Amino acid sequence: MQRRDFLTLAAAVPLGAARAADYPSRPIRIAVPNAPGGAADITARAVGEHMARSLGQPVIIDNKPGAGGVIAGQAVAAAAPDGYTLLLISSGTAVSQALFKSLPYDTLKAFAPVAPLATFDLVIVGKAGGPFKTLGDLLDYGRKNPGKLNLGTPNIGTTQNLAAEWFKSAAGLDLQVVPFKGTPDVVAAIRGNQIQAGLDILSPLLTQIQGKVLQPLAVTGAKRSRLLPDVPTAQEAGVKGLNAASWNGLAVPAGTPAAVIGRLNQAVNAALKDAEVSAKLEALNLDPHPGTPQDAQAMLAGDIRRWGEVIAKAKIQKM
Known part of the structure; x- marks a missing residue:
């Protein structure tokens, strides 16, 4: 191939697509806004170990607790949108966006959800x-x-x-x-x-x-817990409209190529469907929740809206 033809071909391939085709080529880091040893940390490690095997690169858990998750969030929001830095998000991420007067980032603009991980009652x-x-x-x-x-x-x-x-x-x-x-x-x-x-x-x-x-x-969620199947939901007991549950998932900085997000989503869902990983989560009384990036986005955006309404109705002073 002549140099001119090679340059023409290279110019026709977007840089993001080229990077996505090579992804991943180095270790991936997951920022966890919780201390080691808790359910969030164990979840990230269990899923991360399986992702490392399927992606062929180490997945490193980086615990960054404090400030209601803002420390970890700020680090990931400032990272390059290349799929090598992920954030463990949760219902707490949504609460922080709804409750704090100002954050160093806008949660819905700064992050692109990859997948849900688990739900818990x-x-x-x-x-x-x-x-x-x-x-x-x-x-x-x-x-x-x-x-x-x-x-x-x-x-x-x-x-x-x-x-x-x-x-x-x-x-x-x-x-x-x-x-x-x-x-x-x-x-x-x-x-x-x-x-x-x-x-x-x-x-x-x-x-x-x-x-x-x-x-x-x-x-308090929309359905009974598998752990307490005989215990009704609050709605069944007469408290209409209450649907409060908790969840966690993974996100990357906004602007990460869609192909990279798709590759990560595939790896996360494979992990959640693995019997060993599922057993580890269920031992923590968590329910594995495979899903799409759109599912995770809907969970995050829905929670920000819901908790914002709760804060306003209860007249809770923002922090």
Whole structure:
């Protein structure tokens, strides 16, 4: 081939397409906005290990906790849009966009979702042997005793905390949403009769439920949990419109070539369908959730809108 013909051919191939054709040619990094050892970290590592095998390149987990996920988000938003830097996104990512007055990036403009990873349920619980055997019992008490029902959650601004505000509004109850430092503090307060109920992610509460320490009253998502098939949803129990669940996924910087996103999506879905990876997620009481980039985009955008509405209706002051 003459040099002139080669240059003509090279000019006809867009740079992004050329890079996508060679992708991946070096290690891939996933920024995780959580400390090592938690469910988000374990999920990223389990999926990342399988992706490394299918993509033929190492997948490195880079833990960047703090600032409600903003530290990790800012690092990925500033990275080159070439598919070598990914971000673990979640319902918490959407909460941060809805709750913070300003972020160093616009979540929907800065990132291009790759795929969902997993979903996990939220549950309303009371004390086992306490006055509430069903969510109906709690609703009845709250309506007869305005202002006296206390519902504990982890920190202000978490998905669980905002889900409690959503429950309060949807149920039409005059109750106090009481934030604690974390799940252990919520459980201790229920057991010590300092609060009557709590709302948190099901996974860390499951042992307490199975041990008859906590009484599950309802899950807050659109469908029953596979972990508690006999426990109704809040909607089934009469709280219309409540659909609060949690999820996580992966995203890349906006502008990443579509072919690269497609290759990553293929690798993620292959991982989630792998029996070993699925078993690791299910051991964390998470439900693997294969899907398209469009699915992940819809989850992120929908949550930003929903949590923004909850924040406005509950008159929660933005941070």
